[in-house]
Amino acid sequence: MNQTKPSKKQLALAIGLALIAATLLTGWLLSVFDRYQPFQTPEQKLLHAMEAIEQAEGRGKAELIEQTVIDPYFYTPYMFDVHLGASLAVSSGGAEDARLAPEQRIPLLEWYMRHAEPGHFLIRAAEQLAYEYDILGKNAEAERLIADTVERLPENAAERRELLLVQAERQLESGNLAQVRESLEKVGPMTDKEVAIYGFSDAYGLISSRLLFAEGQASSALESADRALAEQTRTDQAGYTSESYLVLESYRNSIRTALAQQDSKPSIFSGKLVRSDGTPVSRAGIFLRENDRSQYRGDKEPYHAVTDDQGTFEIRGVVPGFYQLEVGLSYEQLKEWSWPFDWDDRIEIKGNSNVERELTMTPLIKQLSPLGGQQLTEDIVKFSWAKMEDAAYYELSGMIPNHDNGGGIGSMIVSGIKENHLSIPISELYATPGGLSWSEDNDWESTEPNSLLAYMNPEAKVSWSVEAYDAEGNKIAQSSGPRIDSTNSSDLPEFYLKQRSLTPADRLVLKKDLSQALNRYRDNVKADPNDTESLRMLTRLLYAKSQIKEDQSAQAELIPLLERLNEQSANPREIEKLLGLFYETADWENYERYYRLYQQSNEEATSSYERSVHATSLLVVGKTDEARQEFADAISEDPTHRFIGMALTAELAADRPLTEVREMAQTYPQLDREQVWTYWADLLEAMEKERSASPVKFDAQLEQSLTAFLKNREAGIEIEKLQPSGLRSIDDFVDALANVN
Known part of the structure; x- marks a missing residue:
């Protein structure tokens, strides 16, 4: 086959065309690469998405708005990056997500509401836009939006029922009770499928019960909640517990309690x-x-609100009771700020009241030293932080990282610090234990090894934090918070304690070979009785074994070793362990001796919990008057009133009238964080009623039952119930005492 050789002109033309094509292709590829490269910044991705929305029309534009503006989870109303309070939740997505500002989202949501077809995304868009209007104070506009959207939806559509329930809840929260009933009537009968998939029955039941309570019909509200719960199942077919069911159940229980307390009028917070x-x-x-x-x-929470542009909020129809407050915030709002809450804070809301609170966010305390993973080698460790106005004292805590660096365990190091700095001997840090953490099967050798070594581990990068308190003991500021702008590792409050090296026994601990480590520490202590570090680690391993496995032999070996350690290096944290062990074993003489030693060696004020435990020890050994005085001081300072049952027992043992003791129970209701609720005032009221039939017989039996209970506690006898007294109210009271600890 003959081939014609191209001329120079043809060759040059071909090369030119190829170069032009290559240039165009390169430009297109770069454009595509720039637009879709997986390692774009979140801001770039969001910018490209907004450009695409601006250029699109019709259904294509609606789909892009769904993907970018409506669907992301963090735009859901009442979803926040961080929850400070009872649940203390932090979003896993968070700071890496670029987000549209409200002024960018609102016009796009408004466009979508005008042009989109009815469906799931229309419901979500309506909820989100109404939420934005509420924040701007456009409540009437938000109500019109929801009402108009309801009318756009087919009569029997599940989406219409869903939005009607949203509408009813909004009307309930704004106090439009007549409109709530109208919205609920429009919901109509629900199919089994809708109940199963959407949980409409749970939501309907909660709103119906809340409406009745808001109308002042507490008994009917309780009956309504009971009916709704009876019609539902607690778990689905997969075995998962229904969140909305739990919310309704909890709400039902709060109404039941309010009725029992004869305080059931709706209130406002x-x-x-x-x-x-x-x-x-x-x-x-x-x-x-x-x-x-x-x-x-x-958003299934019954009591929620969002602050407007003035920071104000209002929650209506609250059932009287005790509540914990929680604040939801964005990472941006928390940048260098925090809302300093206390785990034990409670808000008491009485019936037919308007409880007002001003909540104040304070700047994070700036930590000055040590920082940036500094390797400390001196025998004195120096901490410093910025001084806070109105701070009466500070509390310093450390965080021991887990062995796999997946989180850590915090422990308080020193409290009652008067200045904004602290110099602490390394020996005191070594004596500060970490918290115990182990597997669910109670295998003591699964104990987190870093928490055992705690501050004695030179390979652990320890972090620290500080909290400030006013003269009344209220937390006013803290150093810890999600610092999303802290990219410089030199700013992080972290350090290493390099004053010692790991021993072979320590390395066995880090390998989780705790049995071998235990034997090695025993050998070390036997070879050198003055080896304080080995003795300390021996007591920590034995303590873990005795607590996790409830190993009595380990406990018996532990107690004399802790006493010996105390002789070598008296430290309040280690004396605390001895106090707990003597309390558990009912060794009251040694408990009292070491309690006095604990007070002498501890520069910090003895906590209300520690004083309550001590008061209990005084009561069980028959020192009733001393116990009453100790309880009087401790209970008033303890916001949880955890030991109120024992304090009431001390009053009864001193022959105080039941009426006065019941008033004391009403003043100090039990609200401990373990959530073991006991309504002592109700128990005492029942005792008063039963006593009225035969006062002399009742008083004699009460004295006998309380004496038997205290004698058992003094002897360390663990029994769930005493021999029945024949008087129901006395038996109920004594049974409740068994849970006070």
Whole structure:
């Protein structure tokens, strides 16, 4: 086959065309690469998405708005990056997500509401836009939006029922009770499928019960909640517990309690969230949580609000009771700020009242030293932080990282610090234990090894934090918080304690070979009785074994070793262990001796919990008057009133009238964080009623039952119930005492 050789002109033309094509192809590829490269910054991705929305039309534009503006989870109303309070939740997505500002989202949501077809995304868009209008104070506009959207949806559509329930809840929260009933009537009968998939029955039941309570019909509200719960199942076919069911159940229980306390009128909780410089904090979530709840349940929470542009909020129709407050905030709102809450804080809301609170965010305390993973080698460790106005004292805590660096365990190092700095001997840090953490099967050798070594591990990068308190003991500021702008590792409050090296026994601990480590530490102590570090680690391993496995032989070996350690290196944290062990074993003589030693060696004020435990020890050994005085001082300072049952027993043992003792129970209701609720006032009221039939017989039996209970406690006898007294109210009271600890 003959081939014609191309001319130079043809060759040059071909090369030119190829270069042009290559240039165009390269430009297109770069454009595509720039637009879709997986390692774009979140801001670039969001910018490209917004450009695409601006250029699109019709259904294509609607789909892009769904993907970018409506669907991302963090745009869901009442969803926040961080929840500070009872559930203390932090979003896993968070700071890496670029987000549209409200002024960018609102016009796009409004366009979508005008042009989109009815469906799931229309419902979500309506909820989100109404939420934005509420924050701007456009409540009437938000109500019209929801009402108009309801009319756009088919009569029997599940989406229509869903939005009607949203509408009813909004009307309930704004106090439009007549409109709530109208919206509920429009919901109509629900199919089994809708109940199973959407949980409409749970939501309907909660709103119906809340409406009745808001109307002042507490008994009917309780009956309504009971009916709704009876019609539902607690778990689905997969075995998962229904969150909305749990919310309804908890709400039902709060009404039941309010009725029992004869205080069941609806109340209002309102207030304002501001920064310490007076600036209002808008777009923050405010949640009232029942005292027995520690898990956040999103917008299913019955009591929630969002702060407006003045930082104000209002929650209506609250059932009287004790609540914990929770604040939802964005990472941006928390940048260098925090809302310093205390785990034990409770808000008492009485019936037919308007409780107001001003909540104040304060700047994070700036930590000065040590920072950046500094390797400390001196025998004195120096901490310093910025001084806080109105701080009466500070508390310093450390965080021991887990062995796999997946989180850590915190422990308080020193409290009652008067200045904004502290110099602490390394020996005191070594004596500060970490918290115990182990597997669910109670295998003591699964104990987290770093927590055993704690500050004695030179390979662990320890972090530290500080909290400030006023003269009344209220937390006013803290150093810890999600610092999303802290990219410089030199700013992080972390350090290594390099004053010692790991021993072979220590390395066995880090390998989780705790039995071998235990034997090695025993050998070390036997070879050198003055080896304080080995003795300390021996006591820590034995303590873990005795607590986790409830190993009595380990406990018997542990107690004399702890006493010996105390002789070599008296430290309040280690004396605390001895106190606990002597209390458990009912060794009251040694308990009292070491309690005095603990007070002498501890520069910090003895806590209300420690004083309550001591008061209990005085009561069980028959020192009733001393116990009453100790309880009187401790209970008033303890916001949880955890030991109120024993304090009441001390009053009864001193022959105080039941009426006066019941008044004391009403003044100090039990609200401990373990959530073991006992309504002591109710128990005492029942005792008063039963006593009225035969006062002399009742008083004699009460004295006999309380004496038997205290004698058993003095002897360390663990029994769940005493021999029945024949008087129901006395037996109920004594049974409740068994849970006080």
